[in-house]
Amino acid sequence: MTEQSSVARAFNDRPTPITAASVRQQPSGMPFHRYVPFGTVDLPDRTWPSQVITKAPRWLSTDLRDGNQALIDPMSPARKRKMFDLLVKMGYKEIEVGFPSSGATDFNFVRSLIEEGAIPEDVTISVLTQAREDLIERTVESLKGAARATVHLYNATSPLFRRVVFKGSKDDIKAIAADGTRLVMEYADKILGEDTVFGYEYSPEIFIDTELDFALEVCEAVMDVWQPGEGREIILNLPTTVERSTPNVYADKIEWMSRNLSRREFVCLSTHPHNDRGTGVASAELAVMAGADRVEGCLFGQGERTGNLDLVNVGMNLFSQGVDPMIDFSDIDEIRRTAEYCNQMPVPERHPYAGDLVYTSFSGSHQDAIKKGFDALEVDAKAAGVPVEDYTWGVPYLPIDPKDVGRSYEAVIRVNSQSGKGGIAYVLKNDHKLDLPRRMQIEFSRIIQAKTDAEGGEVTPGDIWAVFQDEYLPTPENPWGRIALSGSRSLTTEDGRDVLSTEAVVDGRPTVLNGTGNGPVSAFVNALAGIGVDVRVLDYAEHALSEGGDAQAAAYVECAVEGKVLWGVGIDANTVLASLKALVSAVNRSQR
Ligand SMILES: CC(=O)SCCNC(=O)CCNC(=O)[C@H](O)C(C)(C)COP(=O)(O)OP(=O)(O)OC[C@H]1O[C@@H](n2cnc3c(N)ncnc32)[C@H](O)[C@@H]1OP(=O)(O)O
Numbered sequence: 001m002t003e004q005s006s007v008a009r010a011f012n013d014r015p016t017p018i019t020a021a022s023v024r025q026q027p028s029g030m031p032f033h034r035y036v037p038f039g040t041v042d043l044p045d046r047t048w049p050s051q052v053i054t055k056a057p058r059w060l061s062t063d064l065r066d067g068n069q070a071l072i073d074p075m076s077p078a079r080k081r082k083m084f085d086l087l088v089k090m091g092y093k094e095i096e097v098g099f100p101s102s103g104a105t106d107f108n109f110v111r112s113l114i115e116e117g118a119i120p121e122d123v124t125i126s127v128l129t130q131a132r133e134d135l136i137e138r139t140v141e142s143l144k145g146a147a148r149a150t151v152h153l154y155n156a157t158s159p160l161f162r163r164v165v166f167k168g169s170k171d172d173i174k175a176i177a178a179d180g181t182r183l184v185m186e187y188a189d190k191i192l193g194e195d196t197v198f199g200y201e202y203s204p205e206i207f208i209d210t211e212l213d214f215a216l217e218v219c220e221a222v223m224d225v226w227q228p229g230e231g232r233e234i235i236l237n238l239p240t241t242v243e244r245s246t247p248n249v250y251a252d253k254i255e256w257m258s259r260n261l262s263r264r265e266f267v268c269l270s271t272h273p274h275n276d277r278g279t280g281v282a283s284a285e286l287a288v289m290a291g292a293d294r295v296e297g298c299l300f301g302q303g304e305r306t307g308n309l310d311l312v313n314v315g316m317n318l319f320s321q322g323v324d325p326m327i328d329f330s331d332i333d334e335i336r337r338t339a340e341y342c343n344q345m346p347v348p349e350r351h352p353y354a355g356d357l358v359y360t361s362f363s364g365s366h367q368d369a370i371k372k373g374f375d376a377l378e379v380d381a382k383a384a385g386v387p388v389e390d391y392t393w394g395v396p397y398l399p400i401d402p403k404d405v406g407r408s409y410e411a412v413i414r415v416n417s418q419s420g421k422g423g424i425a426y427v428l429k430n431d432h433k434l435d436l437p438r439r440m441q442i443e444f445s446r447i448i449q450a451k452t453d454a455e456g457g458e459v460t461p462g463d464i465w466a467v468f469q470d471e472y473l474p475t476p477e478n479p480w481g482r483i484a485l486s487g488s489r490s491l492t493t494e495d496g497r498d499v500l501s502t503e504a505v506v507d508g509r510p511t512v513l514n515g516t517g518n519g520p521v522s523a524f525v526n527a528l529a530g531i532g533v534d535v536r537v538l539d540y541a542e543h544a545l546s547e548g549g550d551a552q553a554a555a556y557v558e559c560a561v562e563g564k565v566l567w568g569v570g571i572d573a574n575t576v577l578a579s580l581k582a583l584v585s586a587v588n589r590s591q592r
């Protein structure tokens with residue numbers, strides 16, 4: 001047994017130490033007995049947990065189909081076209097453009113894409129259909145003249161759907177899939193010309209709830225009809241449809257299918273997660289680790305109920321691991337604005353990578369670490385001789401550089417009552433190039449904290465600057481304080497000592513302040529003593545605010561004025577004058 005320290009012993013002697021046994025949660029009274037746990041897969045030799053994703057999967061955007069079918073107000077042709085053009089611009093090469101047999105809107109949209117030549121040569125459009133002959137015929141008709149097109153056929157295969165929706169046996173369900181595939185091939189043959197490169201995708205809908213051996217049986221029956229082989233791929237898409245299991249169970253199912261499918265080399269194994277449990281992204285990532293070659297989803301997770309898999313999230317997750325997502329997310333706000341316009345739905349502030357607040361910290365310890373992180377990044381990049389925008393990213397609390405998705409650093413730190421000195425110092429440095437010494441950061445943050453405690457809410461960078469100016473840098477528009485430097489200043493050296501003569505206004509009267517010291521600052525301190533002000537300089541710092549001939553400098557002095565310790569700030573093109581102004585700033589503050 002390890003010996004307890006005296007501090008731990010003292011704590012354990014207290015009457016009510018917190019232990020697991022003393023935390024008493026109450027039964028909820030919720031009817032949880034109505035639900036059964038999701039079955040697991042017996043796959044002890046699973047390999048997916050140790051896989052690492054090192055390249056982007058194939059992507060299919062279904063914004064114009066699964067996304068669109070979930071909208072209160074489905075997209076107008078104009079909105080659909082805007083979404084299509086965005087997806088193309090971002091780099092998606094497989095785009096599900098609709099459900100043409102649903103009605104004129106989708107049918108005509110597909111026609112317009114083809115007839116207006118809106119589909120780049122390297123982009124394959126895809127259309128979804130139920131396995132019903134009239135719908136299949138209409139679906140294939142919509143594709144006439146397309147250069148590259150895929151028909152995607154689905155039917156539900158799970159026990160609940162077999163019993164409740166189709167009221168059929170396993171064989172009936174398998175026949176729907178196989179017959180549907182045959183019909184797609186027949187109509188494609190009849191309707192589409194030789195100039196259409198034609199592809200086929202089949203989805204056993206509700207795959208997640210389908211017995212694995214039956215899902216395999218149906219997929220094999222479909223493949224027997226399609227006959228995949230060299231140069232004749234089949235896409236088998238295994239959707240969660242309604243996400244009901246933890247992502248590891250889905251990954252087991254994908255790995256099991258990947259291992260057991262015949263003709264695997266001609267199968268593009270596709271994943272289509274939904275997000276009912278909020279783990280759609282994890283499901284997709286684990287599915288890719290488990291062998292999926294392709295990921296279907298929508299921008300920002302638009303889609304039925306809680307949505308489809310968020311393509312932006314998965315793509316940016318890859319990016320953040322140093323893997324090229326093969327999709328351009330560099331203007332995330334433009335992508336978001338377009339998606340919001342097309343879907344007529346907002347992307348929430350906390351949405352991964354794209355929300356308004358996802359690169360923003362309000363809290364003190366986060367801001368402190370971020371400020372230190374940015375400072376260190378700059379120093380490290382400089383030392384390595386690498387431009388900071390190419391240097392390996394590593395700033396606390398920021399998983400990626402917001403600039404890589406087109407964001408500025410402005411919103412990285414926002415100040416409210418939860419903020420500390422680091423955040424406030426960051427704003428002054430970022431917006432005004434003022435690099436406050438640490439003790440001055442503490443002093444100024446107390447001033448801002450008093451404001452947030454009194455008024456609540458957020459203090460904007462503009463507010464912070466206004467308070468800073470008012471506190472340390474009286475302006476001609478807002479003059480205050482006993483002393484103001486006015487006209488000229490002369491500095492000579494006699495016997496190795498500086499002799500300073502400065503024109504000033506003291507208590508409203510023109511006054512010349514004369515003093516001698518072993519530097520201009522100490523000469524000015526002595527000049528102030530001449531008008532009865534007792535100042536002792538405790539600390540001093542200065543830095544340039546900009547580069548070049550007309551560069552401004554900032555000086556910071558910590559002084560004891562009549563025994564009161566406080567900081568002053570001066571800004572001037574001349575560093576000596578900046579330091580004298582800083583002394584005046586401290587003296588005036590002491591008497592304010
Ligand atoms: C998981 C998914 O996202 S699947 C995609 C879902 N998307 C959509 O449905 C959007 C577009 N759909 C539509 O506009 C309409 O459903 C239409 C126009 C295609 C068809 O409409 P309707 O002919 O009225 O049929 P409805 O949609 O009600 O379909 C129900 C019938 O189709 C059968 N059915 C449903 N899915 C399938 C399928 N994949 N394959 C074959 N039959 C199917 C049902 O069993 C039912 O048959 P029953 O009437 O004999 O009981």
Ligand SMILES: CC(C)C(=O)C(=O)O
Nearest residue numbers: 154203205206239241
């Ligand atoms: C048609 C299929 C792929 C689908 O949308 C789903 O199962 O969610």
